[in-house]
Amino acid sequence: MSADMIASEGLKPRVDALFARKKILTLAAPLVILGYLAYVFVAFDIAGLTERARMDNAATLVSDMYSYKTHVTRDNRSGETTVSIEGERKGVYPQGMEPDWVELGENSTRIDLGEGHIVTFLPDNGLRVEMPDFKTIEARIEDRAVVTNLGDDVPDWINVSRTRMAITTDEGRISFTRNRTEAFNYFTGWELFFFTLDSPYYGHGLGDILFGERIDPERANLTGAAQDFWHNAMWSHSQVAWALFETVLMAFLGTFGAAIISLPLAFLAAKNFAPLQTVRFALRRIFDLFRGIDGLIWTIILARAFGPGPLTGALAILLTDTGTFGKVFSEALENVDGKQIEGVASTGAATPHKYRFGVIPQITPVLLSQVLYFFESNTRSATVIGAITGGGIGLLLTQAMMTQKDWEEVTYYIILVVIMVMAMDSLSGWLRRKLIKGA
Numbered sequence: 001m002s003a004d005m006i007a008s009e010g011l012k013p014r015v016d017a018l019f020a021r022k023k024i025l026t027l028a029a030p031l032v033i034l035g036y037l038a039y040v041f042v043a044f045d046i047a048g049l050t051e052r053a054r055m056d057n058a059a060t061l062v063s064d065m066y067s068y069k070t071h072v073t074r075d076n077r078s079g080e081t082t083v084s085i086e087g088e089r090k091g092v093y094p095q096g097m098e099p100d101w102v103e104l105g106e107n108s109t110r111i112d113l114g115e116g117h118i119v120t121f122l123p124d125n126g127l128r129v130e131m132p133d134f135k136t137i138e139a140r141i142e143d144r145a146v147v148t149n150l151g152d153d154v155p156d157w158i159n160v161s162r163t164r165m166a167i168t169t170d171e172g173r174i175s176f177t178r179n180r181t182e183a184f185n186y187f188t189g190w191e192l193f194f195f196t197l198d199s200p201y202y203g204h205g206l207g208d209i210l211f212g213e214r215i216d217p218e219r220a221n222l223t224g225a226a227q228d229f230w231h232n233a234m235w236s237h238s239q240v241a242w243a244l245f246e247t248v249l250m251a252f253l254g255t256f257g258a259a260i261i262s263l264p265l266a267f268l269a270a271k272n273f274a275p276l277q278t279v280r281f282a283l284r285r286i287f288d289l290f291r292g293i294d295g296l297i298w299t300i301i302l303a304r305a306f307g308p309g310p311l312t313g314a315l316a317i318l319l320t321d322t323g324t325f326g327k328v329f330s331e332a333l334e335n336v337d338g339k340q341i342e343g344v345a346s347t348g349a350a351t352p353h354k355y356r357f358g359v360i361p362q363i364t365p366v367l368l369s370q371v372l373y374f375f376e377s378n379t380r381s382a383t384v385i386g387a388i389t390g391g392g393i394g395l396l397l398t399q400a401m402m403t404q405k406d407w408e409e410v411t412y413y414i415i416l417v418v419i420m421v422m423a424m425d426s427l428s429g430w431l432r433r434k435l436i437k438g439a
Contacts, residue, residue, distance in 0.1 A: 060168075064407035068191045069172075072102055072111050074181040076125045076141065081109050085191050090233045093197060101185065111183045113172040119183045127176050129167060139165055139176050146176060190408050192234050199228040235409070240396060244420055246310045247392035250385065251378035251424075254317025259371045262322050266329030267355070273333060283326065291323030295381060299388045310391035317378050317385065325370065332366045333359065368435050376421075376428040383417055393417060 041047070071087040074080070083098045085091035093099070103110040109121040116132040122140075129137040134155075139148045145162050159166040167174040173184040195202040200216045201209060201224065209221045216224045230238050268274045269283040298316040306312050340358045349357065386394030393413055400409040 061407060063186060065411040066408070067186050067188045068408055069184045069186050070099065070191075072109065072119075072121075072183045072185070074109065074121050074125075076177075076179055076181060081121065085197075086234075088234060090196060091192060097197070111185070113169075113183065113185050115171050117169060117171040119172075119174055121181055125181070127174075127181055129174055131169065137167070141178055144178055146178070190235075190412070192232070194232070195225070195228050196233050201225045201228055235412070240393070240413070240416065243386075243391075243393040243396050244416060247382045247386055247394065248379060248420070248424070250310050250313040250317065250382040250392060251375060253311075253314035254382075255321055255371060255375040255378050257314070257318045258321035258325050258374075259367070261318070262325035262329055263367070265322075265326050266333055269326060269330040270333035272336075272338070284330070287323040287326035287330075289323065290319050291321075291327065293320070295320040295385060296388065299385050303389050308388075308390035310386070310389065313382060313385040313389040313391055316389075317381065321374055321378070324374070328370050329363070329367065332363045336362045369432060372428045372432050376424045379424045380417075380421055393420075 068085060071082075071084050073082050073084070073087065081104060083093045083102055083104075085093075098104060101112040101114070107123045111119040111121075113119060116130070118130040120128040120130075122128055125141050127137075127139040129139075131137075137148065137150065137158075139146060141147070146160070146165050148160060148165060150158065150160060154160055157168050163177060165174075165176040172186060175182040175184075192202075201221075204212070204215060208215070209225045212221065215221055218224075219227070265283055265287075269280050269287070271280065274280050295316050298319050299313060302312045302315050302319075306315070336359055340362060343358065345354050345358070382392055383394040383397070386392030387398040388394075393416065397410065397413045397417070400407075400413060
C-alpha cells in the first residue's frame with residue numbers, strides 16, 4: 001500500500017468528522033435561537049402585552065403632542081368657573097375674552113364641543129351632556145357620591161364610579177367629580193406658543209407685527225413681539241434656550257476635559273513610552289474602571305457626593321470618557337512610527353520636542369476624530385444625564401413628562417433635542433474635515 005493511499009485513508013475520517021460537526025452546528029444554531037426566542041416570549045410575558053396595552057391612553061397621548069386642550073372648569077365647592085388653556089393659571093382667559101363656544105351664565109355654563117356635543121354645567125353642581133348618537137347624560141352629587149342616569153348599561157367610552165364619571169368622545173372629554181367639573185375641548189396646534197393671553201400681540205399675525213400700525217404704544221412692534229415671545233410665561237423660551245446651552249456645555253466640558261486629562265496619562269500607559277510595567281498596568285486598570293462604570297451610574301454617585309447641577313453631569317461624562325480616551329490614545333501611541341521620532345531626535349531636539357514634533361502629528365487625526373465623535377455623542381447623553389442631575393434640557397423634559405398633561409411641551413423639547421444633535425453632528429463633521437483633512 002502506497003504512502004498516498006495511507007494518507008488518504010487517514011484523512012477521510014477527519015473530513016467526515018468535520019462535515020458531521022458542520023451539520024450538527026447547522027441544525028443546532030437555529031434550534032438554540034428558537035429556544036432563546038421562546039424563553040423571551042414567556043419570560044417577558046409578550047402574550048400579556050396586548051392585554052395590558054391601553055390604546056385609548058396612547059391615542060390621547062398622541063393627540064396631546066400635536067394639539068392643545070382648553071379646560072372649562074367649575075369648582076364644585078365655590079361655584080367659580082374658569083376657562084384656561086392646558087388648565088394653567090398663566091393660560092386663564094380674562095373675563096370677557098372667553099372663546100365663543102363657551103357661554104358663561106350666572107347659574108349655568110353652556111359648552112359647545114362641536115358636532116352636536118353640548119355640555120351644560122347646571123346649578124347645584126349638576127351636569128348635563130347631550131350627544132347626537134346617545135341619550136342625554138345627567139349627573140349630580142348626592143351624599144358625596146356621583147349619581148347618574150346611565151343605569152347598568154354603560155358603554156366602554158364612559159367610566160363611572162362612586163367618586164368620578166369620565167366621558168371620552170371624538171369631540172372632547174368630560175370629567176365629573178365631587179370637587180370639580182371639567183370639559184376639555186381639543187384644537188390642533190400649540191396655542192400661546194408665541195404670545196400669552198396677557199400680551200398685546202396675542203391674536204395678531206406676522207403681517208400685523210411687521211407692517212401694521214403700532215400695537216403697543218410704548219414699544220415698536222418687532223421689539224415688543226420679540227420681548228413677549230422670549231419671556232413667554234407658559235413656554236419659557238428663554239429658559240429653554242439656556243437649558244440647551246447647559247446641555248451642550250456639559251458635553252463640551254466633559255468631553256474635552258477628559259481628552260486633556262487622558263493624553264498625558266496615555267503616554268504613561270503606552271509600552272513604547274513607559275518602561276515601567278507596573279505603572280502601565282495600574283493606569284490601564286484605572287481606565288477600565290472609569291469606562292466600565294456607565295455614565296449614568298457616575299451621575300448618581302456624583303450627585304450624592306456633590307449635589308445636583310450641570311457640573312455634576314459634566315464630571316460624570318469626564319470620568320467615563322477619561323477611561324475610553326486613555327485606552328484609545330495609548331493604543332494610538334503604541335502604533336506610532338518610531339522613525340519619525342528618531343528623525344526629530346537626530347536634530348538634537350529635547351525629549352518634549354520629540355514628543356511634540358515626532359509623536360503628536362502622527363496621532364492628531366485619531367485624537368481629533370475620537371474627541372469630536374464623542375462630543376457629538378455626549379450631546380445626546382447629556383440630555384439623559386441632565387434629567388438626573390437637574391440641569392439642561394433633560395430636566396425640563398422630565399418635568400414636562402411628569403406633569404402628564406403638557407405633552408405638546410414634551411414634543412417641543414424632543415424636537416429641540418433632535419435639532420441640537422443634528423447641529424452638533426454637522427459641526428463635528430465640518431471640524432473633522434477642516435482639522436484632519438484640511439478641506
